[in-house]
Amino acid sequence: MRRADRLFQIVQLIRGRRLTTAAFLAARLEVSERTVYRDVGQLQHQGVPIEGEAGVGYRLGRGFELPPLMFTQGEANALVAAARVAQAWLDAGLAGEVEGALGKILSVLPPTARASAESLALYAQEVGGLTPAEQNLLQAVREAAQARRKLRLGYLDLADLPSQRVVRPLGCFYWGKIWTLSAWCETRQDFRSFRIDRIRQWQVLDASFRDEAGKTLADMLRKVKGELAAKAARGNNGNSAG
Structure with missing residues (x-):
């Protein structure tokens, strides 16, 4: 796992719990506690409001929000594929909701990633779908x-x-x-x-x-x-x- 990905995962894990220990983070990320201490210190230096200390536990300060970009290229492609297949076999109400959700997902991707997801060579025709x-x-x-x-x-x-x-x-x-x-x-x-x-x-x-x-x-x-x-x-x- 790249360090940038690990830092993102640390923030995600801390925000999902009241108090998160370095031992828990180390076990989930399969790294040493020393690496966790170093990564948390780097995040704090970058301005992420992580409160707590080594040996006690960490939590995120109130009001902290991550940027909306949370999808890898592979994840975006998978969501586009699932949406295309589902729309032919859902009722009109849910199919419309899928279309809206997919638009929101694509809107937060960088232009190149969005173009790649939209050009995914997988399609589901409505022929044979629900009347x-x-x-x-x-x-x-x-x-x-x-x-x-x-x-x-x-x-x-x-x-x-x-x-x-x-x-x-x-x-x-x-x-x-x-x-x-x-x-x-x-x-x-x-x-x-x-x-x-x-x-x-x-x-x-x-x-x-x-x-x-x-x-x-x-x-x-x-x-x-x-x-x-x-x-x-x-x-x-x-x-x-x-």
């Missing part, structure tokens, strides 16, 4: 999950059998070209997943919901994990028997 109707639906169910509002769904399953459900939306999951809504289904009294592209009607209800034991997203994830583990165990037993 406008699917975008609207995804945004509606996502916002309902965040607001803890129940949904009434008209759903068409993989056998093309229609059903009406009232659900508690828990989260939206992306499976590579397919979004699903995971929910507690009050109609079936169990967890269910609904493909966004097979929801035919939807309505956000006035009724809200709170977490109840056995009906939360964490409960659902534990159930799925347990089912996968049981399936794997059955498979292993079958292989052993064979």
